[in-house]
Amino acid sequence: MTTLEAVRARAEHLMAAHLGAGSWSFAFDHAKTRAGQCDFARRRITVSRHLAVRFSEDDVDQVLLHEIAHALAGPRAGHGQRWRRTAAALGYTGSRLYDGPVASELAPWIGTCPAGHEHFRYRTPTRPLACAACSRRFDARNLITWRRRDETERRATA
Ligand SMILES: [Zn+2]
Ligand SMILES: [Zn+2]
Numbered sequence: 001m002t003t004l005e006a007v008r009a010r011a012e013h014l015m016a017a018h019l020g021a022g023s024w025s026f027a028f029d030h031a032k033t034r035a036g037q038c039d040f041a042r043r044r045i046t047v048s049r050h051l052a053v054r055f056s057e058d059d060v061d062q063v064l065l066h067e068i069a070h071a072l073a074g075p076r077a078g079h080g081q082r083w084r085r086t087a088a089a090l091g092y093t094g095s096r097l098y099d100g101p102v103a104s105e106l107a108p109w110i111g112t113c114p115a116g117h118e119h120f121r122y123r124t125p126t127r128p129l130a131c132a133a134c135s136r137r138f139d140a141r142n143l144i145t146w147r148r149r150d151e152t153e154r155r156a157t158a
Helices: 004-019 057-073 081-090 149-157
Strands: 025-029 036-039 044-048 109-112 118-121 145-148
Touching: 004 025, 004 044, 004 057, 036 057, 044 057, 057 081
Parallel strands: 025 044
Antiparallel strands: 036 044, 109 118, 109 145
16 A cells, blocks of 8 residues: 555656656546556656555556656557567566556456456455356356466566
8 A cells, every 4th residue: 555645756756767857747647447647748647546545566666667668668659569678678567468457457466267367356365266257156167376476477577
């Protein structure tokens, strides 16, 4: 858990370090399904005030680095090669590189069922969970295997 003041301070620090002081501005937005956004037209990075306070300090850094990488890679890079290389160089370790709700990029727990459906959790899963995409009812054959994300991803991008 963190505070908005801490998020803002971290944003200003990371943005000054990677984008140069004063070239981009920072603000909070009211998004509920994505953690951050990079507004190229206004040269502004925003972070959801609703989601920010639920994140750990590491998560906050990851959100900010994700958006700073967009600012550096440019609007046409999307989440492609160029953005991925930039983000990895900054220390971004998230792996969910798609244009869906960015919040799931940050969930520390990823689970996979035997059929390959992915699931995300912010908290340590404490009891066996079966994949609801495979079967509406609990079925032990569809048990989700969980792994904590950061370590493995860090190794992958090192
Ligand atoms: Zn993105
Ligand atoms: Zn499944």
